[in-house]
Amino acid sequence: MNECIFCEIANRRAETYLIYMDDRFMIFHDIRPMNLGHVIVAPRRHIEDISELTDEEYKDFMSLVVITARLLRKILGAKRVTVFSIGAKITHFHFHLVPILNDEKLSEIGSKFSAMKEGADRTKIINLVEEMKKCFSSQWGLIIYGHRICFSRFWWSHNIK
Numbered sequence: 001m002n003e004c005i006f007c008e009i010a011n012r013r014a015e016t017y018l019i020y021m022d023d024r025f026m027i028f029h030d031i032r033p034m035n036l037g038h039v040i041v042a043p044r045r046h047i048e049d050i051s052e053l054t055d056e057e058y059k060d061f062m063s064l065v066v067i068t069a070r071l072l073r074k075i076l077g078a079k080r081v082t083v084f085s086i087g088a089k090i091t092h093f094h095f096h097l098v099p100i101l102n103d104e105k106l107s108e109i110g111s112k113f114s115a116m117k118e119g120a121d122r123t124k125i126i127n128l129v130e131e132m133k134k135c136f137s138s139q140w141g142l143i144i145y146g147h148r149i150c151f152s153r154f155w156w157s158h159n160i161k
């Protein structure tokens with residue numbers, strides 16, 4: 001378990017494009033993204049699959065996934081956000097959220113953007129991460145685990161319905 005990169009991130013021992021972290025969950029931009037906005041949502045504790053989430057964790061985890069998908073759609077203007085979980089390589093349970101920005105297929109995105117790392121792409125990722133961090137900070141009125149998910153100021157300031 002010492003080798004788990006997600007545990008390293010959860011314990012702040014590994015560098016990442018961190019967007020959000022609380023005592024149970026974390027959200028970060030993939031370091032080898034399939035597209036701009038390819039983020040990971042994961043529990044901080046090491047569990048191997050979704051069956052190990054408690055009922056409460058499951059509910060709150062899914063809230064975070066939904067919030068994150070909404071933010072990606074609003075900030076990037078994504079057409080839709082794909083969600084998948086494979087768990088074959090990294091055994092620390094997580095969901096991938098990959099925004100589809102145009103009409104491209106996921107397989108096309110994979111080959112097109114797998115080289116996203118340095119330069120302009122890196123700046124785009126950093127800018128997006130900063131924007132998302134703002135949305136997750138309390139000053140923006142985001143109620144993460146409440147029954148109502150409120151984006152208030154973010155919605156208004158971006159003139160979104």
Ligand SMILES: [Zn+2]
Nearest residue numbers: 004007046092
């Ligand atoms: Zn782990």
